[in-house]
Amino acid sequence: MTAFQELMAFQRETEALGQVMGRLGWDQETVMPSGAGAQRAEEMGALDGVLHARRTDPRIGEWLEAAEAPDEAGARQLDEIRFVFERTQRVPARLSAALARTTSLAHRAWAEARAANDFEMFAPKLSEVLDLTREKAAALADGGDLYDALLQDYEPGASGAELEAMFGALRPRLVALRERVLGSERVVPPMDRAFDEAGQLAISTTLAAAFGYDLNHGRIDKAVHPFSSGSGLDVRITTRTELHNPSNCFYSTIHEVGHAAYEQNVDGAYLLTPLGCGASMGVHESQSRIYENQLGRSRAFTGWLYRQMRGVFGDFGVANEDDFYAAINRCNTGYIRTEANEVHYNLHVLLRFDLERDLVAGRLEVADLPEAWNARFFKDFGVEVDVPANGVLQDVHWSEALFGYFPTYTLGNVYAGCLNAAMRAEVSGLDEALSLGDTRPATDWLKTKIQRHGKRYQPKDLIGKATGAAPSEAPLLEYLETKFGGIYGL
Amino acid sequence: MTAFQELMAFQRETEALGQVMGRLGWDQETVMPSGAGAQRAEEMGALDGVLHARRTDPRIGEWLEAAEAPDEAGARQLDEIRFVFERTQRVPARLSAALARTTSLAHRAWAEARAANDFEMFAPKLSEVLDLTREKAAALADGGDLYDALLQDYEPGASGAELEAMFGALRPRLVALRERVLGSERVVPPMDRAFDEAGQLAISTTLAAAFGYDLNHGRIDKAVHPFSSGSGLDVRITTRTELHNPSNCFYSTIHEVGHAAYEQNVDGAYLLTPLGCGASMGVHESQSRIYENQLGRSRAFTGWLYRQMRGVFGDFGVANEDDFYAAINRCNTGYIRTEANEVHYNLHVLLRFDLERDLVAGRLEVADLPEAWNARFFKDFGVEVDVPANGVLQDVHWSEALFGYFPTYTLGNVYAGCLNAAMRAEVSGLDEALSLGDTRPATDWLKTKIQRHGKRYQPKDLIGKATGAAPSEAPLLEYLETKFGGIYGL
Incomplete structure (x- = not known):
């Protein structure tokens, strides 16, 4: 396999896992039993960890370095992968984690504030x-x-x-x-x-x-x-x-x-x-x-x-x-x-x-x-x-x-x-x-x-x-x- | 964190991802649109790859070596993890892959044979x-x-x-x-x-x-x-x-x-x-x-x-x-x-x-x-x-x-x-x-x-x-x- 093919195969699995994450969100809003929320949060957290690790996988950088796009659509695929990879690289893990934690608390605070009109x-x-x-x-x-x-x-x-x-x-x-x-x-x-x-x-x-x-x-x-x-x-x-x-x-x-x-x-x-x-x-x-x-x-x-x-x-x-x-x-x-x-x-x-x-x-x-x-x-x-x-x-x-x-x-x-x-x-x-x-x-x-x-x-x-x-x-x-x-x- | 705690935290995420896999199976049998099968197979395949990698992760062996169970239930947890890990280690990856491929084909052959009574x-x-x-x-x-x-x-x-x-x-x-x-x-x-x-x-x-x-x-x-x-x-x-x-x-x-x-x-x-x-x-x-x-x-x-x-x-x-x-x-x-x-x-x-x-x-x-x-x-x-x-x-x-x-x-x-x-x-x-x-x-x-x-x-x-x-x-x-x-x- 060429570097381009390896990268696309890796990306395909990441996209598939992203679809699974979306499906968990759908399930949560439509059919999930009311008492399943705590477990669901752990499930989504675990899958999010997998996705984050894949999106920051250093092999992506190596593949991007070596990959040659076979056509213009392929070049756009590489552009998109590079765009996401470089943005992910620029944000320190500490900051990403702080944002995830803080927005979770802020979301709750917002809901309470809205209910209380305060x-x-x-x-x-x-x-x-x-x-x-x-x-x-x-x-x-x-x-x-x-x-x-x-x-x-x-x-x-x-x-x-x-x-x-x-x-x-x-x-x-x-x-x-x-x-x-x-x-x-x-x-x-x-x-x-x-x-x-x-x-x-x-x-x-x-x-x-x-x-x-x-x-x-x-x-x-x-x-x-x-x-x-x-x-x-x-x-x-x-x-x-x-x-x-x-x-x-x-x-x-x-x-x-x-x-x-x-x-x-x-x-x-x-x-x-x-x-x-x-x-x-x-x-x-x-x-x-x-x-x-x-x-x-x-x-x-x-x-x-x-x-x-x-x-x-x-x-x-x-x-x-x-x-x-x-x-x-x-x-x-x-x-x-x-x-x-x-x-x-x-x-x-x-x-x-x-x-x-x-x-x-x-x-x-x-x-x-x-x-x-x-x-x-x-x-x-x-x-x-x-x-x-x-x-x-x-x-x-x-x-x-x-x-x-x-x-x-x-x-x-x-x-x-x-x-x-x-x-x-x-x-x-x-x-x-x-x-x-x-x-x-x-x-x-x-x-x-x-x-x-x-x-x-x-x-x-x-x-x-x-x-x-x-x-x-x-x-x-x-x-x-x-x-x-x-x-x-x- | 002790080795035991690290192992249990890792295992917890694996269990959560296993629950996600089960939920995809439920979705497939109950609510999945009829034309989504091909994509679902890729989604489940990607998640299965993640689970397999986690279940054979060499760190499990290191943690098991170092872990001390805090109590009898903890000792049983370690037994279970060791049991699965050692079994997974014993089966060569080539054989696992051949079994996955062959059972997939055999399942189809069985369904056709049953329908044809042959x-x-x-x-x-x-x-x-x-x-x-x-x-x-x-x-x-x-x-x-x-x-x-x-x-x-x-x-x-x-x-x-x-x-x-x-x-x-x-x-x-x-x-x-x-x-x-x-x-x-x-x-x-x-x-x-x-x-x-x-x-x-x-x-x-x-x-x-x-x-x-x-x-x-x-x-x-x-x-x-x-x-x-x-x-x-x-x-x-x-x-x-x-x-x-x-x-x-x-x-x-x-x-x-x-x-x-x-x-x-x-x-x-x-x-x-x-x-x-x-x-x-x-x-x-x-x-x-x-x-x-x-x-x-x-x-x-x-x-x-x-x-x-x-x-x-x-x-x-x-x-x-x-x-x-x-x-x-x-x-x-x-x-x-x-x-x-x-x-x-x-x-x-x-x-x-x-x-x-x-x-x-x-x-x-x-x-x-x-x-x-x-x-x-x-x-x-x-x-x-x-x-x-x-x-x-x-x-x-x-x-x-x-x-x-x-x-x-x-x-x-x-x-x-x-x-x-x-x-x-x-x-x-x-x-x-x-x-x-x-x-x-x-x-x-x-x-x-x-x-x-x-x-x-x-x-x-x-x-x-x-x-x-x-x-x-x-x-x-x-x-x-x-x-x-x-x-x-x-």
Whole structure:
């Protein structure tokens, strides 16, 4: 075997073990007996130790030195292995261990603080996590920007400055759109009645199939928080139901199907290799969001969904497809990011991006974080945060040291905007198909342009190749202004 | 840390990874998407490689050399670790790999041969497996008996000669009992009507709870073949339903609960250590069989079960508790071991024990195996085997090189007989409790005497301590002759 083949064989086993770790996480959230948590922690800890030892195995360095890639895809495989190996080498074992220990404690402190609505209960642990994260960033940055160094874990090739420019262009037009929508005279009533769980889950499965989710290589279970898990031949999703809010179930399912179909549709040649998964968090989110929003919440598709719901639930108090489309896209102000509609969602993210960049740069102290949050929220949303659980304590990310993760949510929406514009310019009959519940013209295009490539290209290059232009916030803004201008008669 | 502590910490992680491997097996049989098999094989292969490397890690030898046990339980831990380590050392890596490869092919050949009812399709692969198994046995035996060397994987401390003596005493009285039962004038009709699956599963769950299965540390799913999986805080079982045969579901569940409750009830101090599981295959089977038969198929308990079934299914065509007791214990001759009643079951096992001992000793050729099987079956059961799938091809074990496994089934029944006799001598009011569906007087006794000790004692010592006498086939024979003498009016 050549050095390249040896390295790839070693890596293949590591990828397989990584899939096992993911499956343990799935099991924990869906089927694990309630009393098994303590043992599960030891099981995952032991497997994590195995994975860490493999990822830092000095033979990887030797193989990388000697390996010659047989082709361009092979060269990308080596790039990916080198990228991860070098980052792992740069962070001292002591620091990795301290971060694992501290985030575990911080996660518990955050959950307790949120339940008690008391930021002070979380602040000391958050400070510790932030200090360790800055230390890690310095080790990774090698003299460069701290935040940019962290960002590479989630969005390779992105920079804080570039995102700041893009997000800076988004923010004023989103705030303006938000004000116009909320000031509109059009009143959209919510769907407020009970929809039985069996009916919701039946439609959820229909939706998953409609968006091309392959149940021979996946399954749908219920979980408290919807998620997608796994790559390759076993990619599972979860959903949830709320008795009075069926769209939570439907759009959670479509969102997770976007993530899962992406993993299922990666070229089989990349199975269990570093290229055998989505290109980045941002590109991943672009797939889940375009499935959920530009396709799933379109006038054409909601018309079909309305007819499905009538078939299952009978008359549920919404008179026609147009009213249903408006109800599905109803805009109200809320405190919580994960419950936000398309108009508000990115404003939630932009707030977090600016604050976490300031935290990492040392421009903002943890003690001043709640005030900074509340001031910014009032500025962009026009509402005072009532309690910390609805403000600075709402998200889990910072307790887990995931600084640099938040902007990929909006980047995903921006990419979805670019892809949607390019797709609609290229593909004819897309809305006609959607109005019959047929997503294939859209999902086939996304599979060809994005999904099958896995991690073969850098995120920006991938979007550029798919759309013929560099990523820009403009298509997303045009899409949102046109769509909500129509619904709210602006 | 002392050498003992280092060794135990290392071992703990290995045990945790072993639990992960078991969970992957559970997942594969219950919830895995149908198309995920190829990837799952790579995942399990990678984890198996990790486990093998840990189990042969040379540091274990160094730790064992230096370790001093702090107490007697610690000394037993070291014994167990040494036992496994030395056996692993004795088998060359080349031979282990050849066995893994060959059994994988042999398993497929066996399944195809069974489907085609053609022993010749299996014979070449079985010969290869047997040759490799004999080579492995020679490496393990170090000049001693080959079969005894294999037996130690399943029943530490047992010998073929000792089993031969015990089984030799069982066989004539079982054959005689079988003839008397089948010659009896008492006709027991089978329960032959449809019982809906939901009702069967509801009673199955009630039965699991009645036998003390802890659903906070376990769960029940459906699978093609019922099994129990896991140790410690996460021990799962599966069951199955047959529309016209609800007792298959009920007694599969009780049997697996016997295995699972044993694992759940091991002293928590042994969690994720070599002592943190059942003492042997034989002792394990003693628990599943005493739950299933001596308790679950007793007149007292079947009376309660009859009333549960009446509650769920209404009048199902069995007039009273006595008729139900007879129906549940109905004896007919069948070809298949796994479907056999208490009178016939051990005759199936004894046949396999004698044949596999002859195979391993080189006294019987694979080519002559079907004829030997059929002749012996006719001698003990009075019936000619019709097709190989009902004879020599019915069990998976030999294709997987599990020579030495079969006798533990009957040893388990023998142990169950000993435990039942001792328990009934010690515990008063047992049948009164069983007739109310209360198994606690029995299961508490078994927990105290057997289950909590895990692998702390050698199997024979454990049974001896629990019953006050060396294991013997006599109590099982007395139990069977009394029980079936009563049912069939002998």
